[in-house]
Amino acid sequence: QQQVKQSPQSLIVQKGGISIINCAYENTAFDYFPWYQQFPGKGPALLIAIRPDVSEKKEGRFTISFNKSAKQFSLHIMDSQPGDSATYFCAASPSNTGNQFYFGTGTSLTVIP
Amino acid sequence: EAQVTQNPRYLITVTGKKLTVTCSQNMNHEYMSWYRQDPGLGLRQIYYSMNVEATDKGDVPEGYKVSRKEKRNFPLILESPSPNQTSLYFCASSSQQGYTQYFGPGTRLTVL
Numbered sequence: 001q002q003q004v005k006q007s008p009q010s011l012i013v014q015k016g017g018i019s020i021i022n023c024a025y026e027n028t029a030f031d032y033f034p035w036y037q038q039f040p041g042k043g044p045a046l047l048i049a050i051r052p053d054v055s056e057k058k059e060g061r062f063t064i065s066f067n068k069s070a071k072q073f074s075l076h077i078m079d080s081q082p083g084d085s086a087t088y089f090c091a092a093s094p095s096n097t098g099n100q101f102y103f104g105t106g107t108s109l110t111v112i113p
Numbered sequence: 114e115a116q117v118t119q120n121p122r123y124l125i126t127v128t129g130k131k132l133t134v135t136c137s138q139n140m141n142h143e144y145m146s147w148y149r150q151d152p153g154l155g156l157r158q159i160y161y162s163m164n165v166e167a168t169d170k171g172d173v174p175e176g177y178k179v180s181r182k183e184k185r186n187f188p189l190i191l192e193s194p195s196p197n198q199t200s201l202y203f204c205a206s207s208s209q210q211g212y213t214q215y216f217g218p219g220t221r222l223t224v225l
Contacts, residue, residue, distance in 0.1 A: 003172075006155070032211040043117075043203050043216030044156070051211075089155055098163045099144045099210055100171065105155040 006104025019077040023090035030092040038087045117217035125223045134189045136204030144207045145187040149200040194224040
């Protein structure tokens with residue numbers, strides 16, 4: 001049973017466009033929601049993260065939108081660039097269990113020049 | 114340089130031959146984890162540790178063992194590997210729960 005559901009599986013966006021990746025969860029104990037970026041042959045790297053006390057967090061061209069009542073969160077990449085082409089994973093973690101993490105299945109983003 | 118290292122990076126072995134994948138971090142982090150990454154399944158947590166001698170099962174612990182005798186090291190042990198453990202494995206560490214996890218470069222394991 002997938003604890004964090006991620007969509008779409010793949011995404012193709014034109015350079016300068018907006019990329020949007022969505023995630024949904026059921027476990028209300030989750031209180032930390034990071035997004036990771038992974039390039040081929042590399043380990044995932046933290047991109048941006050949010051906690052449920054805020055509805056939005058922005059870092060440069062990357063924004064997380066968080067809807068606590070709907071149990072959904074999404075990553076928006078503004079002005080998408082070819083260098084953003086990578087696989088993106090959302091994740092969720094509950095603070096009451098130490099160090100458990102549940103990841104989405106990943107979204108392969110391709111930004112066309 | 115702050116980093117998580119894993120060895121070996123690539124390993125081909127046969128069913129039933131015990132193996133260990135090492136993981137080491139130089140950031141004095143309390144928390145460490147092992148994940149496996151499979152196409153279409155994302156990353157799944159195998160085991161995690163909150164400190165020395167404190168480990169717990171993640172989502173897919175069957176067929177794996179871990180130990181945390183030193184803060185910097187967190188080896189993953191496959192006592193009797195099977196072909197369904199063919200995967201890409203990542204070790205990660207963080208200073209606290211809810212803080213940035215730093216991932217290693219990955220170990221690609223093939224079990225024949």
